[in-house]
Structure formats: C-alpha cells, structure tokens
Amino acid sequence: MTKIECNNNVLMYEGILSEFYLDNEGRFTYIVLQNCYRYSMEFNSRALDLHSQLPLFKDQFNRSQIWNYLTISGENIANVLFEKVGSLDDSAEGTQVLDEAISTDQAVSRP
Incomplete structure (x- = not known):
C-alpha cells in the first residue's frame, strides 16, 4: 500500500x-x-473497498511494453504485506553455503 491518494482512493x-x-x-x-499489478482501495464510511486488479499500465497488452520490475521508494510506502508462496526445501549444500556466507559477513564486519 502506498501513501499516494486520489479521490479517496489509495494506490496499491x-x-x-x-x-x-x-x-x-x-x-x-x-x-x-x-x-x-495495481489496485486501488477506496476509503468510505462503511468499509474498505478493493477495486479490480489492473495491469501496471493501461496499454500493457502490447508485448513490447511489459514491465518486469517496479521500484517503490520508502517515502511512498504506507504498508507492506508479505505472503508466503510455496515452500523451501532444506539441503545440506544450501545450509553450507548459508553458513559460509554468514561467517564471511561476520568476519568482514568485525572492527
């Protein structure tokens, strides 16, 4: 959810x-x-109404105009909701890589 409002709607x-x-x-x-995708949420006196999902830009159906990444700066962020999608599988190799990265990071950040 952003801090961007227009006509009692918040851009999401x-x-x-x-x-x-x-x-x-x-x-x-x-x-x-x-x-x-973008949404807007309307604040009215009874409830919060979530509008339909829309493409990032209205002409996004042209394949040459698909946008893969959107950066939102911190001053425009009102709230973030993270939803877990899928699961991660543990592996010995992955654990070893993570342990090495943590030990390297700790060694670098020590004064």
Missing part, C-alpha cells in the same frame, strides 16, 4: 518481491516488485 501494488532494502531504523528505503 501486488507482485513478487524481488529486492528490498531497510535503513538502520528498520524502515524500507525501497522495494522492488516483479510482474506487478
């Missing part, structure tokens, strides 16, 4: 989280969504 995006960055306070500096 849904997509696959590709990348994100947090500042030292834990706030989003930016997020990058892949293959995203």
Whole structure:
C-alpha cells in the first residue's frame, strides 16, 4: 500500500518481491516488485473497498511494453504485506553455503 491518494482512493501494488532494502531504523528505503499489478482501495464510511486488479499500465497488452520490475521508494510506502508462496526445501549444500556466507559477513564486519 502506498501513501499516494486520489479521490479517496489509495494506490496499491501486488507482485513478487524481488529486492528490498531497510535503513538502520528498520524502515524500507525501497522495494522492488516483479510482474506487478495495481489496485486501488477506496476509503468510505462503511468499509474498505478493493477495486479490480489492473495491469501496471493501461496499454500493457502490447508485448513490447511489459514491465518486469517496479521500484517503490520508502517515502511512498504506507504498508507492506508479505505472503508466503510455496515452500523451501532444506539441503545440506544450501545450509553450507548459508553458513559460509554468514561467517564471511561476520568476519568482514568485525572492527
């Protein structure tokens, strides 16, 4: 959900989280969504009405205009909801790579 409002509607995006960055306070500096769609949510006195999913741009049906990534800067982010899709399988090789990356990162960040 963004902080962008128009006519009592808030602009929202849904997509696959590709990348994100947090500042030292834990706030989003930016997020990058892949293959995203846009929505708007209307605030009225009775309920929050979610409008239909729309392509990122209205002329997105032309194959040459498909946008793979959208970056949203932190100052425009009101809220982010992460939804787990699928599952991850543990493997000995993956655990070893992760352990090596963590030990390398800790060695580099020590004064």
